[in-house]
Amino acid sequence: MIASSARRQTGAGQMTAVVLFLPPAILLFTLFVVLPIVEAAWYGNYSWNGFGTPTNWVGFDNYRYVFEARAFGLALRNNVLIIVVSLLIQLPLALTLALMLAEKFRGAVALRMLFFLPYVLAEVATGLIFSFVYDGDYGLLASIYRVFGAEAPHLLASTQTSMLAILIVVVWKYFGFHMMLFIAALQGQDRNLIEAARIDGASRWQALRYVSIPLLYPTIRLSIFFAVVGSLQLFDLVMPLTRGGPADSSQTMVSFLYSHGVTRMRIGYGSAIGVILFVICATFAITYKRWFMRDE
Amino acid sequence: MNEPVRIGRRPPELATLYRVLFLTVVAAFVAVPLLATVLGGFKSLGELRTNPFGLPSEWEWENYADILTSRRYWRMLGNSFAISTMTSALALVVASMAAFVFAHLRFFGSRMLLNYFTMGLLFPAATAILPLFIKVRDLGLLDTYFGVVLPQVAFALAMSILLFRRFFKDLPTELLEAALVDGCTYPKFFRFVTLPLSRPILATVGTITFVHSWNAYLVPLVMLNSDSMYPWPLGIMVYQGEYTSDWHLILAFITLTILPTFLLFVFAQKHIVAGLTAGAVKG
Numbered sequence: 001m002i003a004s005s006a007r008r009q010t011g012a013g014q015m016t017a018v019v020l021f022l023p024p025a026i027l028l029f030t031l032f033v034v035l036p037i038v039e040a041a042w043y044g045n046y047s048w049n050g051f052g053t054p055t056n057w058v059g060f061d062n063y064r065y066v067f068e069a070r071a072f073g074l075a076l077r078n079n080v081l082i083i084v085v086s087l088l089i090q091l092p093l094a095l096t097l098a099l100m101l102a103e104k105f106r107g108a109v110a111l112r113m114l115f116f117l118p119y120v121l122a123e124v125a126t127g128l129i130f131s132f133v134y135d136g137d138y139g140l141l142a143s144i145y146r147v148f149g150a151e152a153p154h155l156l157a158s159t160q161t162s163m164l165a166i167l168i169v170v171v172w173k174y175f176g177f178h179m180m181l182f183i184a185a186l187q188g189q190d191r192n193l194i195e196a197a198r199i200d201g202a203s204r205w206q207a208l209r210y211v212s213i214p215l216l217y218p219t220i221r222l223s224i225f226f227a228v229v230g231s232l233q234l235f236d237l238v239m240p241l242t243r244g245g246p247a248d249s250s251q252t253m254v255s256f257l258y259s260h261g262v263t264r265m266r267i268g269y270g271s272a273i274g275v276i277l278f279v280i281c282a283t284f285a286i287t288y289k290r291w292f293m294r295d296e
Numbered sequence: 297m298n299e300p301v302r303i304g305r306r307p308p309e310l311a312t313l314y315r316v317l318f319l320t321v322v323a324a325f326v327a328v329p330l331l332a333t334v335l336g337g338f339k340s341l342g343e344l345r346t347n348p349f350g351l352p353s354e355w356e357w358e359n360y361a362d363i364l365t366s367r368r369y370w371r372m373l374g375n376s377f378a379i380s381t382m383t384s385a386l387a388l389v390v391a392s393m394a395a396f397v398f399a400h401l402r403f404f405g406s407r408m409l410l411n412y413f414t415m416g417l418l419f420p421a422a423t424a425i426l427p428l429f430i431k432v433r434d435l436g437l438l439d440t441y442f443g444v445v446l447p448q449v450a451f452a453l454a455m456s457i458l459l460f461r462r463f464f465k466d467l468p469t470e471l472l473e474a475a476l477v478d479g480c481t482y483p484k485f486f487r488f489v490t491l492p493l494s495r496p497i498l499a500t501v502g503t504i505t506f507v508h509s510w511n512a513y514l515v516p517l518v519m520l521n522s523d524s525m526y527p528w529p530l531g532i533m534v535y536q537g538e539y540t541s542d543w544h545l546i547l548a549f550i551t552l553t554i555l556p557t558f559l560l561f562v563f564a565q566k567h568i569v570a571g572l573t574a575g576a577v578k579g
Contacts, residue, residue, distance in 0.1 A: 012480075012482055014401055018397055025453055029413060031446075031450070040424050096318075114326055117326070172326065232420075282418045
């Protein structure tokens with residue numbers, strides 16, 4: 001880029017910059033991101049409570065126990081459920097709202113901000129707000145039931161409905177983020193293309209279906225990526241609502257890792273769960289990028 | 297709008313009506329839980345049960361006043377503020393320096409090194425939380441701010457470096473060439489030219505890291521074990537545990553803890569929206 005930079009190398013402080021500017025980032029990243037995941041692969045072969053050094057080698061037993069655990073199966077199923085709901089309900093909702101709110105009209109900006117607000121709130125606060133909404137005695141839902149003279153269900157306390165309750169909160173919290181991505185993309189679109197389509201006789205719907213939405217495909221692919229990666233690491237929201245219960249019915253992979261690995265200080269077992277999660281996340285991210293996001 | 301195009305469409309009034317109806321339903325879905333939370337904090341427990349939606353018949357200001365005058369509330373916010381400020385400040389310094397090197401200098405292995413950092417985008421901190429705990433413990437940082445700050449900075453690095461690097465690369469190259477001809481060094485150029493020109497991206501990355509750290513739950517939960525060190529997401533869970541079904545108090549507490557986020561959102565809307573969607577749009 002800079003033609004004669006090689007000649008000025010030392011004079012311009014090139015080496016000084018490299019030697020001064022890079023090490024802090026490399027050190028922090030290696031110490032707290034790369035080493036821990038490498039160590040997880042190592043600890044995962046031991047039965048270890050975290051004191052002293054790991055000596056009790058158990059090979060792949062930890063992994064076998066994880067896959068045999070009923071709670072892990074449920075967690076896996078729930079993570080898949082979250083992904084399905086994110087893709088089939090949340091994304092279409094976000095896209096519809098974006099198409100409505102990308103146009104200028106009175107109140108459009110205020111609505112955009114309102115819909116984005118849940119994304120900014122902490123998961124923990126959101127979870128607590130909804131444990132009030134769902135509360136069988138004081139909650140909003142309960143009082144609606146009472147109006148019709150019906151007994152309020154305790155959504156969070158039943159193995160049948162706990163996951164449904166969490167899925168509703170997931171949509172509430174994250175659709176605004178995806179909507180905002182779509183709005184940003186829509187506003188970057190060339191209006192002339194749509195105008196041209198309309199002049200050529202396309203109806204509003206056709207212009208939308210065959211011009212606007214195809215132009216959004218890269219954003220949709222990106223949005224799917226974020227939805228899946230986010231779903232895989234859902235945890236903060238689950239804790240205030242159900243802590244994975246009742247009877248592990250609303251466990252996610254990370255909440256399973258927390259309740260079965262961290263709280264019981266089973267370092268080996270918990271590390272094995274972490275490694276499984278890592279493999280799922282990394283495999284997904286790499287293949288998805290290779291297959292669907294080649295040019296981005 | 298062009299008049300001829302409208303021929304043969306449904307009357308626009310009906311479409312508009314559907315749209316208004318749909319937007320109203322979604323707006324209610326989002327706003328009602330939030331409004332009920334804020335108002336609930338002004339009610340007595342008895343009234344909350346009979347009238348959870350409406351305005352309180354009698355405004356109970358003590359719920360809020362008691363929390364605002366309590367030490368724990370301010371200590372929690374203080375902890376959160378300290379952790380988030382340190383996290384975003386450190387992430388800004390460390391990431392912008394590294395990104396500067398990746399943007400302007402080529403050396404043996406620089407491409408590989410950049411790819412090394414990009415790996416950080418592949419997995420969340422949760423995957424390595426137990427080894428991370430062991431590491432922080434062995435460094436003697438358990439139950440300190442830094443035990444939370446350093447891992448958070450490390451996990452923020454990948455995204456921050458990529459955002460910075462792109463911005464630095466887009467700055468006019470003539471600047472650097474001219475400065476080098478005039479005898480300026482790279483570190484000086486970074487300090488006196490690049491950084492002052494980078495306010496927008498500094499604001500964006502600063503906002504992302506601050507908000508994520510402010511809302512973070514898992515890392516502080518694992519690294520801190522005394523109440524006096526807890527940031528607010530941990531503190532609010534403890535509070536909820538103590539006042540299990542005194543929902544009027546819990547709602548007041550929730551309202552007061554999300555108030556700073558809300559104010560930040562209102563006043564720094566542009567940066568927050570730009571920041572939280574930037575990784576997506578440009579990453």
